[in-house]
Amino acid sequence: MRTFKTESKKLLDLMINSIYTNREIFLRELVSNASDAIDKLYLKSLTDSSMGLDQANLAINVAFDKDARTITVSDNGIGMTEAELEENLGTIAHSGSEAFKEANAEAQGDAVDIIGRFGVGFYSAFMVAKEVSVVTRAWGADECFRWTSDGVEGYEIEPVAADDPAWRDSCGTSIVLTLKDDTEDASYDEFLSEWKLRELIRRYSNYVRYPVQMLVTKSREKERPADAGDDYKPEWEDYTELETVNSMTPIWKKRASEVTDEEYAEFYKSTFHDWADPARTFSLHAEGTLEYDALMFIPGQAPFDLYSRDYEKGLELYSSNVLIMEKCADLLPDYYNFVRGVVDSADVSLNISRETLQQTRQLQAMARRIEKKITGELEAMRDDDREAYEKFFENFGRGLKYGIYSSYGMKADELAGLLLFWSARDQKMVTLREYVAAMPSGQKAIYYAAGDDRDRLSKMPVVQAVLDRGFDVLLCTQDVDEFCFQAMREFTAKGLPKAYADDAAREAAEKAAADGAEPEVEDRTVELRNVTSGDLDLASDDEKKAAEEATKANEGLFGAMKDALGEKVEKVAVSTRLSADGAPAVITSEGPLSLEMEKVLASGPEAEHAPKAVRVLEVNAAHPVFEKLRAAQEAGDEDKVALYAGLLYNQALLVEGILPEDPVAFASQVCELM
Template identity: 40%
Template sequence: YDELVNSLGTIARSGSLEFLEKIKDKNEQETLEIIGQFGVGFYSAFMVSDKVEVQTKSPYSDKGYLFRSSGIETYEIEEVEGLPTGTTVTLYLRKKTKEDSYDEYLEEYAIRKLIKKYSDYIRYPIRMEVKKSVPKKDEEGKDIEGKYEDVYEIETMNSMTPIWKKSKKDLTDEELNEFYKQKYYDYQDPLTSIYINVEVALNYTALIFLPQKPPFNLYSEKYEKGLQLYSKGVFVMDKCKELVPDYLRFIKGLVDSADLPLNISREILQKNRALEKIATNVEKKIIAKLEGMLKDEREKYLEFYKAFGVNLKYGVYDNFGEKKELLENLLLYPTVKQGDYITLKEYVEQMPSDQEYIYYASGKTKEQVLALPQMDLLKNKGYDVLILTEDIDEFVMQVMQEYDKKKFKSINQGDLDLLSKEDEKKIDELTEDKKSLLEALKEVLKDDVADVVISKRLTTSPVCLVSSEGLSFEMEKYIASLPSAEKPKAKRILEINPKHQLFQALERLFNDHDEKFGDYADLLYSQALLIEGLPLKDPVAFSNKMTELLVRAAKY
C-alpha cells in the first residue's frame, strides 16, 4: 500500500498532470521526443487513456490492492480480496477523435512497434496473445488446401538480449555489421566499430560506429546528431546530442547505462554529471581508435579522412582551438613534393634544417595551388608546401598558429622571410631605384590595391597578388559566399618580378609617358586576379584591352 501511495500516487497527483501539460498542443514529433524523455512507463499511460487501473499483490503480503486514477490530481486505492501475486495494469483508452486514433493501440502491429522501439532489449520477456491464421487439418493431420482457421498463441515480442550485452570476445564483425545496417538504415558496412564496456564507479556500455560515407544531410541545419540512449536496456531517447561533440556528429551508435534514470529529461541531461563523464570517455575512445587506425591501417584512415576530415578540422577550429592538441595529429594534408596526404608530424620530420616555418598554400583545387607563381621560390629552396583546398583550412591554421613549435606561414600572405641579408639589401636598393614607377602603378591601381612592390618571392612569373597578414583571399572568397551583409576584403598587394620582360616593358612605357601605361598596369593586375581565382572587376573591359593588345601584337 505504501509503495502505491509513494510511487504511483505521486505520479498521478502531480507528475502525470505535468506530463499532460507538456504534451498539450505538441505536434507528433515533439510528442515522441517527450515519450523518449519520460520512458514508456506510467507517465505515458495517460497519453492514450482516460483511466488507468493497477491491480497488484506482493508475494510478501496477504493483501491485494486496486489503484485507480484518471491522471488529474486524484487517485483511489482500495483493498481487493483474492488477487494472485503479481501486477496487472489496465488502460481504458480514450475515445477516437478526428485528430487522434487511440483505438490503434488495440492493434497488434501498433503494440509490436512500441515494444520494438522502447523495450526490445529489456531482460524480461514481454509476451502477447496473437492471432494467427493456419491451414485447417483433416483427420489424418494433413493441411486442407484453401481452408484456414484462426488460432491464438502466446508470443514473446522482445529480443531480450541486446548485442551490446555480449562480451567483446563473443562479438563478430559480421554481427556488428548486420546490427549497424539494420539499426541505422545503411546499406554499407560501417568503416569500423568501437565497443566500450566500463564497470567501475560509472557503469555503461557503448557501441559506436563510424560510417563509410557521410549522410546527404550531414551539414544541413535539420540534421540531428546524437547517440541512442538506453537505461538498463530500456530505450530512453533516439538522439542524445549531449553524448556527441559537434565535430563527431557523423557517428552512429548507442549508450546503455544502469546509472541513468528512466525519466531523464533534456533539462536533467544538461546537468547530469554521469552523462558528461560518459560523453568525455566516448570521445576519447573514438580519438584513440582513429589514432590507432592512422598508425596501423593508413589506407583505411585515409578513406575515413576523405569522408570526414573536414569534421576534424571544425573540431580544431571550434571554441577557439580548445581541442587542437587532441586533434592536430589526426589532420592530413597533401603537399607539393609528396603529393599524397601526410601528417603535420611527418611534414616537420622531413623539413630541411634551415627551414624555419611550416609553409602552406590555399586554393580552390590542388591544381590551382600547384600553379601559383608564389611557389617559385619555395621550389628553388627545396621546401615542401601544404596544399589547402577546403574553406575551413585557413581558419584552422589561424587557430593553431603553430605545430611542434614551428609557426605556420602562408605563401599567399606577407613576407616569406626567405632571402639572405644581401638579397634583401638588393631588393631595397631596387625598390628605391624604381620608386617612381612603383608609385605610378600604385596610382593607376589605387582603387584596387594597397601597395605595389618589388617581389621577393617570384623567380619566373611576372606578377602575383598577395594579402597582408590577417584576412586571406580564400577567407575573403568564403565570407563572400555567405548570406551576410558585410563582405570584408583582404588587403591586396601587387608584387612584380623585376627580372621579367613584362616589368621592363612597363618601365619603357612609363619612361616614354605612353598613354597605354595605364592599360598595361590594369592588365597586369587582372592577370594577378585570375591567378588567385578572384573575380575580375570588369570582365568586358579586360576582354577589350586583351583584344586590342593581341591586334597590336599581330601587326608587328
C-alpha cells in the first residue's frame, strides 16, 4: 500500500470531516470532476483532428447497486495514466483540473469550462463511502489502472486485467463508492435510490454542460393480447430506460430573445416552489474584470413566512453552472429579501471547497450591482405599470420602509422614491415625489398621520384641519411608517419643474421654453411632519395673535385644567389648528415621540419600559364647549372644570385610537354629565 503524500491522516480527516458539512454534495463533486475530464478530452480534440471525437457521445453516467451498496459515476473523458493517478489522487489538495486550466487558459472559451479548482472535491466521497475505487484509462493508452483507498492510511494502484469486468474498452474514468454502513446517527441507504440520486443531480449539477444519464424506472401498459375478451383489464409493467436527468443549458445563459415569458415563469415556479407567476423578471450580464450572469424575479405574492425569524434571504449562487449555495445572503440587502433568483460566476472566490464562499471585494461588487439593478427595475415598474407596482408594494413595501428605518435613514436616498402612501385628498396611492410636485405654494412640509385604520385617520380633527387649509395628508397605517419617517426627517424631490418667485420670472421661463430652451428643473427638500406633533405653523398672523390673547386671558382656566389632569399632559394650550366648527379639543405631542410611536412601542415585548409621548391638550377656543369651561371657571366650580377637563382629554384620546386609562371612570363621567 502506498501512503498519501503530505500529512495524510490529519489532512484527509480535515478534508472529509471539516471542510464539507453537507455530505450529499459528494455527488456534485464527482460529477464536476467527470465534466472536467470530458472538457479536457474535448479541448485536446480541438488541436488534434485525428482523434475523430464525436461530441454527441460525450456523457456522464450515474448508477447504483442497492445489494452491493455501491454508487458508480462514470465518464468517457480523457482518463488518467498511472502517473497521473499517483499525482492527482495520491497527493491531497492537488488539482489536476486547476493545473490544466492554467496551462490551457488561452485555448479555453465558451465550449470548455473547467470546473475543478482545489483538488479536494474527490475526497468528499469518503463522507459517505468506506471504500472508493477509481478505474481509469487514459486517451491513447492500452493500459487500464485501478486506484483503491479506504480514505484512512493510503491507497493502492494496480493494473486492470483485460478479462476483469472493470476493464474499460475506451478512455475515461469510473468511480465506484462502497457506502458506509448505517448507524444510529447517520443513514447512508438514502443514497441508494433512484429518486435521491436524481434529486441531487438536479439540485447541484442540473446545468453541467454534458448529459448526466441514469437508468430510470418507468411504467407502460402491456400490449393487449389478441384473444382478450371484453372483460380484459389493462396490465402494466415496469421497465428501465437510459435518461438524461439534467437540463445542461442554464436558462440564465440564454439570450432574453430566446426565452419566452412562460419559460421564465415555469423556471421560477419549479426552482423556487411558488405556484404564482413572478410579478417581474429581469436579468443582468456583467463583463470585464468580474464576469457573471444573474436572473432575478420579483414574486407575485409574499411568502407566508417573509416577516418571520425563520425566513432566509439570498440568491442561488452557481460557479461554472454548479450550485454552490442555495441562498447566498450576502448578495441581497435585507430590504430586498423578497427577490429570488440565481447568480452564476466562475470568478467568485471560494474558500478551499465549493461549499464555502470567501467574503471578498468581488462579492461586494456583485452585490452592489445587483442592488442597483433591482432598484432600477422597481422604479421602472412604478413608472410603467402602476397597478402592478401597487400590488407589489402591498406585498413588500413594509420591508422597504424598514430598510430606511434600520439604516437610520442612510438608505433613504435609494429607497424613499419607491415608497407609496395613501393620499387623503386624492384618495389614491402616491409617491413622495408626486406629493411634493402637487404641493401648493406656501406649503412647507409633507404632512402625514399615522394610525391603524385609514378611515379613522381621515376623520381625525387634526387631519381635517390640514386638509381644510388646502394641504394634503398622507395616511399611514403600518406600524413601521412613523419610524421610517422619523429616520428620514426630510425628503428631496429631484428634477421637479422650477417654482418661480414671481409672475415675471415664470413668464420669462415660459418664453424661453417656447423658443426651444430646456425647461428649468430643481431639487426641492421638504420636512416630514406628523399632523399631531407640535406646532405645524399653519396659522396666519391673525390666528396666532388671537390664540396668544386667548391664552393670556384664560391662564387661570388652563392652570386649573392642567392641575386636574396632572401628569397626563405636559400643558393645556389654545389650538391654532382647529376651526370654529372643528373638534373641541385634540391631543398632540411634543418632541420626537408621537402618540402613534407610543402605541407601537407599548405593544412590543418591552411594553413595561416603553417611553411615553409628551402630551399636550389643545383646546379649541372658538368652540361652544370652551365657553362652558370659562363659565365654570368664573363661577369657581372647580369640580366641573376638572370634570370637563377629564372628558375633553379622554374624548381626544379616543379620537386618536387610544383607550382612556380608566374606561369605567370615563363612562361614569359621561353619565354624570347627562
